[in-house]
Amino acid sequence: MNFNYSVEGGNFSKAGTASSQFKKVLKQLNVDPITIKRIVVALYEAEVNIVAHAWEGKIDIEVDMEKVYINLADKGPGIADINQAMKPGFSTASPSVREMGFGAGMGLMNIKNNVDSLHISSEVGKGTELEMTINLSSIISK
């Protein structure tokens, strides 16, 4: 099953609507609540990142029996140093992002802690792509 959402950069009043819609899908698919929370926390942080930093973005999600694969691709300023961006506390967020309760440099760590695999690629001046996978079967057996 495939699900696609578009994300508008800078529009904080809509930030989280894609994550909210996909959370409802996961509930309908009877995914267990612990796994749902891991997926939506990672997805929501990544969606907020697009709103906070990029001009626009797309979220493409594939769900099968074993896993949820999420691809978030944005057009935006990109990340110059991904290792630095992964460090807790490192942030380039604007004051308006901080006013929204984000921008403390915790987002990518929060994503990493909730997914089974995470791959980030970025080109400065063009955009950033996040690929994350959450295994469904391994979590259910835990």
Place this chain on the structure above:
Amino acid sequence: MKIKDIAEILNAKVVCGEQFLNREISHVFASDLMSDVLTIDTENLLLLTGLTNIQTIRTSEMADVTNIVLVRNKAASEEMITLAKENRIVMLECSYSMFKSCGLLYQAGLQPVY
């Protein structure tokens, strides 16, 4: 402790979710940083926050937080109330500071998350 007891301790006004005032609360997390709220995985949780915008409610939705107190005399917007109602969230407004609110609830026996 029930949310209605918390409302009394904090002299707080119920903004929405009156039907959920009998929910049991055991733990409290106080934060204005939503990324920290997203790391919490505790049931029967109450969130104390001074952050009043739509992301407070979105974050609560994602983190399965269904009980919120807005401190420092902040008012919930209509947009926040609508989204909170959709997500079966009970939301209170309290005129006390974060410190005073935390102190009163700690004294009353509520537990920290860590």
